[in-house]
Amino acid sequence: MVQTEKLSFGYTRTQRLFEKLDISLLPGNIYGLLGKNGAGKTTLLRIIAGLTFPRSGSCTVFGNESSHRxxxxxxxxYMIPEEYSLPPIRIGTYVSLNAPFYGRFDHEKLKWLLEEFQLTSNNKLHQLSYGQKKKFLLAFGLSTNARLLLMDEPTNGLDIPSKSQFRRVIAASLTEEQILVISTHQVRDLENLIDPIIIIDEGEIIFNQSLDSITTHLTFEPVKEGVRALYAEEGFSGYSGILPNTSGKTTRLDMELLFNGVVSNAKEINQVFEN
Amino acid sequence: METNNIFSTHRLYLLIRRQVFSNGKSLLIALGGVSGFLLIISVLVAYFNPSALIGLTALYFTCMFIGGYIFTSNIFNEMHQIQKSYSFLTLPVSINERLAAAWLLTGILFPIVSLLIMAAIVLLANLIMNLTVDMAPFQSVFSPTSLKLIKIYVITQSLFLLGAVYFRKNNFLKTLLALIVVSLVLNIYTGLVGWALFGSLNSEGMHIDGNNISPAMNQLFTDYIPNMARFVFNYLTLPFFLVTTWFGLKERQV
Structure with a gap:
């Protein structure tokens, strides 16, 4: 379990990015950490991984302060950052040098994942494309069997087939005891994968709900002009809106619409969940 | 099984292996380049001016000191580059192991390897000398002076280890600059203290020597202070800089 309590952080003493942030992440979930650029997603992942220390409050990972490393x-x-640099060695060498640090590393799983991503042990890491490097890190990270996986913008740089491959591999590899946190601003890429959804804006968690709860409380549907919705935006085929679910029917969750709605009208949307 | 969070020799071995093989190519190129240069110089000297061969030991050790300081200054490079630091800092090893691996590589293994390379170069130069000039005596790098120099290297490289953690870029040059500034400040300070204590004597045309200062003062300057300085250098410098490097590693963030 990952837990932050009254966590405050700022890159300078005067400007605080997080102020008394409380959040709990439980095993068996794929958390989608959504937010605009500069909202604090990467910083939160870094604090959880122990790469950055909170100014006050605590961040514990499986009962230990993450900053103690x-x-x-x-x-x-295991963290897959958005930007990374890999040493100029072969995949096989990288694995033999780094895998022994992870007690539960699964070499069979790695073999399967590398095959899935069309990579081989002989590939030189520095000669791979950005997307291939990301796939390798993903394969390595999943094979560590770490109970907490942190991914920062994992679909950036992946082509369209690779994005669906990414979703498939994640869904097939994770176990009930693992926690996966995916930070992204490309919400459409991860539809049908992430649950719950956490939206972060200006250093605050402004929304934290499971998919089930969202579809129970809200509907996503076309709306006519003049109809009062919690949020609506104009698309090619007219207006789409978020409405309180008063009828009990379930509609397909439009992640992008939800994200835009929460960022512009978090107060009213959150009130629906309180009722 | 419970993981030892303080120190594990197995993890230390894995970390050293990772460090060596991840940067193996550049390490080998640097070591090969310097060794090759020294070998050519030695062979030429052995052939054309055999009597000057003994003087080359100073050049070998100068190369070892400078090379070792540069190697030490770059040992934590992975930690300072934002695109690489995440993998270094999230690697499941303790701070003790990070420090021990860096120190063993740069402070212990490096001088041992350097000494062995020097011995090989000297051996080769001696062989050439014996083939060309009949009279050549065998010279070795394994002497009490060499051991003393190695000891000085082990102690002084700890300063560069701290610089390797503390500075993010151009670690070697910045550490060197910091050392120059600190020694300048110390020299100015001791100069000022000396002037404050004995400046008036000088204006009266007197010179300080063993005849015009008290025996206690004489003992202080000739015995206590040099002994204390030797003690600080031999026994306190290395632990002090290793401890400060440990804290630097502990506090390092992305």
Whole structure:
């Protein structure tokens, strides 16, 4: 379990990015951490991974302060950052040098994932494209069997087939004891994968709900002009809106619409969940 | 099984192996380049001016000191580059192991390898000398002076280890600059203290020597202070800089 309590953080003493942030992440979930650029998604992932320390409050990962960077805890954390640089060695060499640090590393799983991503142990890491490097890191990260996986914009740089491959692999690889946190601003890429959804804006968590709860409380449907919706935006085929679900029917969740709606009208949308 | 969060020799071995093989190529190129240069110089000297061969030991050790300081300054490079730091800092190893791996590589293994390379170069140069000039005595790098120099290297490289953690870019040059500034400040300070204590004597045309200062003061300057300085250098410098490097590693963030 990952828990932050009254976590405050700022890159300078005067400007606070997070102020008394409380959040709990439980095993068996794929959390979607959504937010605009600069909202604090990457910083939150870094704090959870122990790469950045909170100014006050705490961030515990499986019961230990993440900032202590204990080997026993780090064995259970694997982070795939948005920007990375890999050494100029072959995949096989990288694996033989890094895998032994992870006690539960599954070489069979890695073999399967590399095949799935059309990579081989002989591939030189520095000669791979950005997307291929990302696939390799994903394969390596999933094979560590770490209980906490943190991915920062994992679909950036992936082509369209690779994005669906990414969703398929994630869904097939994760176990009930693992927590996956995916930070992204490309919400459409991860539809049907992430649950619950956490939306972060200006250092605050402004929305944190499961898919089930969202579709129970809200509907996403075309709306006519003049109809009062919690949020509506104009598309090619008219207006789409978010409405309180008063009829009990379930509509397909439009992640982008929800994100835009929450960012512009979080107060009213959150009130629907309180009722 | 419970993970040892403080120190594991297995993880230390894995970390050293990772460090060596991840940067193996550039390490080998640098070591090969310097060794090749020294070998050519030594062979030429052995052939044309055999009597000057003994003087080359100073050049070998100068190369070892400078090379070792540069190697030490770059040992934590992975940690300072934002695109690489995440993999270094989230690697499941303790701070003790990070420090021990860096110190063993740069402070212990490096001088041992350097000494072995020097011995090989000297051996080769001696062989050439014996083939060309009949009289050549065998010279070795394994002497008490060499061991003393190695000890000085092990102690002084700890300063560069701290610089490797503390500075994010151009670590070697910045550490060197910091050392120059600190020694300048210390020299100015001791100069000022000396002037404050004995400046008036000088204006009266007197010179300080063993005849015009008290025996206690004489003992302080000739015995206590040099002994204390030797003690600080031999026994306190290395632990002090290793401890400060440990804290630097502990506090390092992305």
């Amino acid at each position: 204990l080997p026993g805890v780090l064995q259970d954390i």
